[in-house]
Amino acid sequence: MSPTTSFNPLGFTFIEILIALSLLSGSYFVIFSTQQFLASQSLKLETQFLEILRASDDHELEIALMDEDHQ
Numbered sequence: 776m777s778p779t780t781s782f783n784p785l786g787f788t789f790i791e792i793l794i795a796l797s798l799l800s801g802s803y804f805v806i807f808s809t810q811q812f813l814a815s816q817s818l819k820l821e822t823q824f825l826e827i828l829r830a831s832d833d834h835e836l837e838i839a840l841m842d843e844d845h846q
């Protein structure tokens with residue numbers, strides 16, 4: 776066995792463990808960021824939807840009042 780080769784009887788070297796941990800933390804960061812983005816976009820869409828509903832309700836009320844005035 777060469778002296779430059781490091782053999783770990785457990786099967787993993789320290790660098791392999793560090794790489795695995797960095798991949799896991801990177802994946803967690805991507806998933807967390809995506810979840811935050813989706814939550815933000817959902818809130819934005821919900822707000823826009825509620826504004827459209829209010830405008831629609833106001834329009835229906837105006838039409839109903841105009842129809843009432845013409846009768």
